[in-house]
Amino acid sequence: MAQGFSIPSPRRTSTFCFQAKRISSFSKASMERMSRKQKRTSFLSMRLLICTQSVDKNDPALGFFHRWIEEFAKRCEQVIVVCLRKGEYALPANVEVITLGERNRALRAVELCAISWGRRREYDAVFAHMSPEFVVVSGWLWRLLRKKVGLWYVHKSVTLWLRLAIPFVHRVFTASQESLRVNTPKRTITGHGIDTDFFMPDPAVPRGNHLLSAGRLDKSKNHTLIIQAAKKAGLSLRIAGEGPEKEALAMIAKEIGANVEFLGGLTQTELLDEYRRAAHFVHASTTGGMDKVVLEAAACDCDVITTVDWLHTYFPVHSVDPTPEAIAHAALENARESADRVSIIRAHHSLHALIPKILAFY
Numbered sequence: 543m544a545q546g547f548s549i550p551s552p553r554r555t556s557t558f559c560f561q562a563k564r565i566s567s568f569s570k571a572s573m574e575r576m577s578r579k580q581k582r583t584s585f586l587s588m589r590l591l592i593c594t595q596s597v598d599k600n601d602p603a604l605g606f607f608h609r610w611i612e613e614f615a616k617r618c619e620q621v622i623v624v625c626l627r628k629g630e631y632a633l634p635a636n637v638e639v640i641t642l643g644e645r646n647r648a649l650r651a652v653e654l655c656a657i658s659w660g661r662r663r664e665y666d667a668v669f670a671h672m673s674p675e676f677v678v679v680s681g682w683l684w685r686l687l688r689k690k691v692g693l694w695y696v697h698k699s700v701t702l703w704l705r706l707a708i709p710f711v712h713r714v715f716t717a718s719q720e721s722l723r724v725n726t727p728k729r730t731i732t733g734h735g736i737d738t739d740f741f742m743p744d745p746a747v748p749r750g751n752h753l754l755s756a757g758r759l760d761k762s763k764n765h766t767l768i769i770q771a772a773k774k775a776g777l778s779l780r781i782a783g784e785g786p787e788k789e790a791l792a793m794i795a796k797e798i799g800a801n802v803e804f805l806g807g808l809t810q811t812e813l814l815d816e817y818r819r820a821a822h823f824v825h826a827s828t829t830g831g832m833d834k835v836v837l838e839a840a841a842c843d844c845d846v847i848t849t850v851d852w853l854h855t856y857f858p859v860h861s862v863d864p865t866p867e868a869i870a871h872a873a874l875e876n877a878r879e880s881a882d883r884v885s886i887i888r889a890h891h892s893l894h895a896l897i898p899k900i901l902a903f904y
Contacts (some may be wrong), residue, residue: 666689667690733896738893755781817841
């Protein structure tokens with residue numbers, strides 16, 4: 543027999559087998575523990591605190607966020623929503639809505655901090671939607687509690703609230719490079735979150751021969767230019783939205799003899815019908831951002847005319863000079879259907895694509 547080599551005795555063999563079984567059992571137990579840990583840290587086990595201005599499916603400005611909450615709820619174990627006001631809503635059983643009510647800012651701030659502390663064991667992370675004020679008030683506490691904090695911000699304005707909020711957040715989610723005018727490494731570009739299961743084409747709905755515009759009626763949206771273009775083209779114009787410029791715009795339309803109908807604030811369902819019936823959606827905002835209404839119109843396969851010169855790099859639009867003549871010329875062309883337009887919005891700017899991107903950060 544070769545020196546240094548021996549056949550293990552039955553006892554040693556038995557011991558070896560016993561040890562192997564122990565190792566096997568240990569490995570199996572370790573794998574099970576790791577699996578449970580991964581499950582705890584998955585989307586479905588996440589408990590999320592959301593801060594937003596409004597929870598109301600009929601809110602003309604923020605009604606869309608109702609669908610965001612629904613999508614978060616599908617992917618989270620529990621969702622607590624703190625809002626300034628609430629109206630009609632129908633959310634899953636794992637969503638709790640808390641309103642801070644009609645009270646002064648100081649009392650709201652105290653209550654937000656009280657909720658953040660008192661419910662600290664019921665949420666793992668925080669998502670603030672277009673409300674840096676929430677972060678300024680409670681961000682320090684969330685960080686102290688080791689909660690990850692994300693802020694969604696899509697606006698041209700760089701307010702003091704935004705600047706004060708950024709140090710407290712881990713990420714600032716935004717739709718495009720142009721949608722957040724602060725140079726920060728925390729910026730995360732995700733695309734918009736359009737509900738493409740709702741905003742979608744319907745071939746059964748006949749398109750008219752009129753123009754449509756939507757958005758807050760203030761100077762930055764440049765509705766005066768759109769009214770002038772409608773007059774130049776000899777086409778009627780429907781404008782959805784409310785704002786401080788409404789009376790002035792109505793006066794301009796009357797003075798130049800333009801056929802303009804002001805629709806006021808519309809629900810999401812009413813806006814959907816407008817997108818489907820218009821020949822062209824006209825967008826002349828001076829903010830330079832990627833407005834949500836443009837993507838909603840495109841998702842409904844409404845032909846888009848815009849004065850924002852870079853939007854054509856994202857999906858098919860008519861990019862024109864900001865003059866009544868240029869807009870009118872594009873409006874008099876035949877509206878073109880585009881399968882690419884709809885599919886691009888679905889792929890890159892849909893709610894289904896956005897929510898997992900946000901949750902992946904946490």
